[in-house]
Amino acid sequence: MDAHKPLLFVGDNKQGELQQIANDMRTCGWTVQHASDWDQAGLYLDKQPCEVGLAHLNPKHLPAKTELDELVDGKQTEWIALVDTPALGNCNVQQLIHSLFFAYHTIPGDAARLDSVLDHARAMARLSFSECGQNEQADNEYEMVGSTAIMRQLFADIRKIAAVDAPVLITGESGTGKELTARAIHERSKRAQGPFNAVNCAAIPANLVQSELFGHEKGAFTGANQRKAGHFEATAGGTIFLDEIGDLPLDLQVNLLRFLERHCIQRVGSSQEIPVDVRVLAATHVDLETAVAEKRFREDLYHRLNVLTIKTPPLRERQEDIEVLANFFFHKFRCEKSSRLTGISEQALTIMHQYDWPGNVRELINRMRRAMVMCDSRLIRPADLGLERRKSKRVVVTLEQARDKVEKNTIHTALMRNQNNVSRAAQELGISRVTLYRLLEKHHIPHAGKH
Ligand SMILES: Nc1ncnc2c1ncn2[C@@H]1O[C@H](COP(=O)(O)OP(=O)(O)OP(=O)(O)O)[C@@H](O)[C@H]1O
Numbered sequence: 001m002d003a004h005k006p007l008l009f010v011g012d013n014k015q016g017e018l019q020q021i022a023n024d025m026r027t028c029g030w031t032v033q034h035a036s037d038w039d040q041a042g043l044y045l046d047k048q049p050c051e052v053g054l055a056h057l058n059p060k061h062l063p064a065k066t067e068l069d070e071l072v073d074g075k076q077t078e079w080i081a082l083v084d085t086p087a088l089g090n091c092n093v094q095q096l097i098h099s100l101f102f103a104y105h106t107i108p109g110d111a112a113r114l115d116s117v118l119d120h121a122r123a124m125a126r127l128s129f130s131e132c133g134q135n136e137q138a139d140n141e142y143e144m145v146g147s148t149a150i151m152r153q154l155f156a157d158i159r160k161i162a163a164v165d166a167p168v169l170i171t172g173e174s175g176t177g178k179e180l181t182a183r184a185i186h187e188r189s190k191r192a193q194g195p196f197n198a199v200n201c202a203a204i205p206a207n208l209v210q211s212e213l214f215g216h217e218k219g220a221f222t223g224a225n226q227r228k229a230g231h232f233e234a235t236a237g238g239t240i241f242l243d244e245i246g247d248l249p250l251d252l253q254v255n256l257l258r259f260l261e262r263h264c265i266q267r268v269g270s271s272q273e274i275p276v277d278v279r280v281l282a283a284t285h286v287d288l289e290t291a292v293a294e295k296r297f298r299e300d301l302y303h304r305l306n307v308l309t310i311k312t313p314p315l316r317e318r319q320e321d322i323e324v325l326a327n328f329f330f331h332k333f334r335c336e337k338s339s340r341l342t343g344i345s346e347q348a349l350t351i352m353h354q355y356d357w358p359g360n361v362r363e364l365i366n367r368m369r370r371a372m373v374m375c376d377s378r379l380i381r382p383a384d385l386g387l388e389r390r391k392s393k394r395v396v397v398t399l400e401q402a403r404d405k406v407e408k409n410t411i412h413t414a415l416m417r418n419q420n421n422v423s424r425a426a427q428e429l430g431i432s433r434v435t436l437y438r439l440l441e442k443h444h445i446p447h448a449g450k451h
């Protein structure tokens with residue numbers, strides 16, 4: 001038997017029956033700490049965690065569920081309710097017990113039975129709150145989380161795409177998991193044992209991209225003191241992930257196209273073609289179709305890359321995943337350091353659902369990290385996430401506004417494609433020149449003049 005079994009007892013200790021129960025539990029070896037109400041219990045738990053709580057539920061003075069949520073929902077303490085038998089017929093009491101308590105015990109009842117229920121609750125508290133179970137999840141650095149239909153579809157697409165060896169174009173807003181998707185494809189592919197190399201095309205200075213990607217020969221340019229293999233050769237047998245492919249300079253796009261067609265590279269300073277076995281996954285958050293229309297991206301390369309595509313959906317389009325992800329990262333970060341935090345409050349979850357998450361999963365991770373450092377209560381609150389003053393930022397778009405936007409973009413692209421020639425753009429759009437001029441005025445699109 002444990003020498004020290006702390007028990008937090010909430011109730012009016014002047015009431016004879018309750019006093020008796022507290023004494024009985026002392027006799028059974030429990031160190032009983034008394035709190036006259038839930039506020040006091042909360043203060044006590046803030047200072048001193050306790051695995052088991054025993055609380056008297058008086059139907060005449062029932063606390064609001066939200067009031068108890070903070071204490072009970074946190075789950076570091078398992079709670080047992082003490083109730084008079086008639087109170088068990090009260091709907092509110094039933095609901096409270098059902099949603100927040102581990103078990104209930106009728107007053108006065110049998111002390112030995114209560115002792116064993118408390119022992120059981122304590123054992124369960126230890127199991128539920130031990131960190132080891134949660135660590136198993138957190139160990140997998142690249143685990144992809146999501147339970148919505150749109151994410152399940154994404155996982156299914158990843159599995160299918162992993163089974164073939166063709167290039168893939170991954171699109172999606174910033175922070176939605178494009179790189180994670182690329183890793184997932186690699187890890188499920190036959191190249192899983194080979195290297196995965198993520199290269200951010202936007203981060204390499206334009207004059208170095210070619211030698212960084214394809215390598216160079218000794219003396220190929222000033223400073224090239226020895227032969228160097230580029231990222232492609234270094235990734236042989238594996239998968240290269242070309243991030244921000246939209247930023248690849250036009251002249252290098254030809255080299256990439258050549259690689260995709262012939263699986264060969266040429267080092268800078270050499271005309272020798274070297275075969276390299278690498279799978280190319282590419283990602284972009286810019287609209288490549290527009291980039292093609294604006295001649296910033298080669299059309300042939302676009303078509304070559306656009307055979308297999310995956311789009312990572314923004315968080316606001318998968319509302320139910322917000323809570324799933326928040327809990328996932330909560331447990332992951334809680335394992336990193338000891339913390340008396342026990343969960344996320346209802347208010348914080350509500351506000352997370354209303355928020356638009358422009359930075360998607362990455363933003364959610366950062367806000368959770370911040371909250372877990374800043375939080376000085378047991379449950380994360382809106383202010384800890386830095387979301388307290390925000391109202392829903394979701395802009396309601398009417399059908400007319402949506403049509404207007406598409407109309408404006410389509411006209412803009414047609415004009416770009418036709419070097420601002422209004423007649424040709426009008427012809428391409430299937431409208432008269434007069435109509436196009438009217439639309440140009442409507443959308444305040446500048447144009448070169450009449451053609
Ligand atoms: N479904 C998910 N489950 C778990 N973690 C995720 C998920 N999606 C994204 N993440 C995490 O969010 C962060 C951002 O993901 P990632 O870098 O893959 O996004 P990205 O789309 O490449 O962003 P950017 O466009 O800014 O480069 C990473 O830490 C990643 O591990």
Ligand SMILES: [Mg+2]
Pocket residue numbers: 178179243
């Ligand atoms: Mg990325």
